[in-house]
Amino acid sequence: MxxxxxxxxxxxxxxxxxxxxxxxxxxxxxxxxxxxxxxxxxxxxxxxxxxxxxxxxxxxxxxxxxxxxxxxxxxxREMAPEAAVDLYRMRASAEGTATEMAVERMTPAGLNRIEAKHEELNRERAEGATSARLSQLNRELHFTIYAQSSPLVVEYLELLWTRFTPSSTIWTGEHAGELADDHEAIMDAIRDGDARRAGALMSEHILRASRIRAGDPTARAEGTHDQMDS
Missing domain, CATH: 1.10.10.10 (Winged helix-like DNA-binding domain superfamily/Winged helix DNA-binding domain)
Structure with a gap:
């Protein structure tokens, strides 16, 4: 431990x-x-x-x-790579919807909290924060956005994130840059109040994370179906 x-x-x-x-x-x-x-x-x-x-x-x-x-x-429980892909697909759909709802219900105070988390992540990335720290800040940013939707939605998304507990993070090197670029586009849509575009961008952001993990052996979820079913 x-x-x-x-x-x-x-x-x-x-x-x-x-x-x-x-x-x-x-x-x-x-x-x-x-x-x-x-x-x-x-x-x-x-x-x-x-x-x-x-x-x-x-x-x-x-x-x-x-x-x-x-x-x-x-x-x-360790998760097989195939199961991780399934979970990412579920997350992409749910988090896209949550983001759309968040923009529809956005308050000035909520937007300020989101902006603060976004700036914190960018600042620490520029200062050379560890990948583990960037992963943590990424989660905080996501859930600060989702908090503008509803407690029920947040509870559901927390369950999905808890089910996927990889031993590595994709917030490294060029991957971090790609993900940060996604955040910028999502933030632009949120600022514009474009709920549909923000939701679509969030869905694609989650699917990008899935593709990165599937294509990078150091970032894949470990395990096999036998381990999952044991």
Missing amino acids: TSEVEPMRPPQSRVAYVVERLKEDLASGLIQPGELIKQTVLAKRYGVSPTPVREALRVLEADGTITYQPHRGASV
Whole structure:
């Protein structure tokens, strides 16, 4: 497992709290595919007893995020390349729609938050931030946009992002430049209030990410269908 993180104060429902923290750690790459999940370590990290951790892992097992293997315990489910392509197609459709909805419902305050995240990503990329940091900022930018749609949409998209937890990032080298160019085009459409164009550009942006990952062996999701079905 990774280094200790100072526990946050859990809310009334400790199971819901642990589920949320686990999803955040999965999405950020703090917990990697195939990595053995130790309940005692998570309990200490999140500041709870092992019981809500165990229940939270059952929740994530039910939705396919983690898997249990005899004599080994829980681990993050690894995704086959073919399944990753399927998931990207689902994301492209859903995130295009979410972006369209976001532009339709955009507020001045919401646009300001999006602009701030966009500027932060560009600034840190220019300053030579690590690919892991750029990946994190990319996620923050995307979800700042989607937050303008609806909580239901955001919840659904968070589930899709959580299901895909690759051990590498495509925010490297020339790939980062291509993705940043996509962001500029999306931002122009958002500023213009062109919901349809913004949604279409976001869909293509997600599909570009899929093509990059499929064509770059260092950025592909690992695993096989046998591993997924185990």
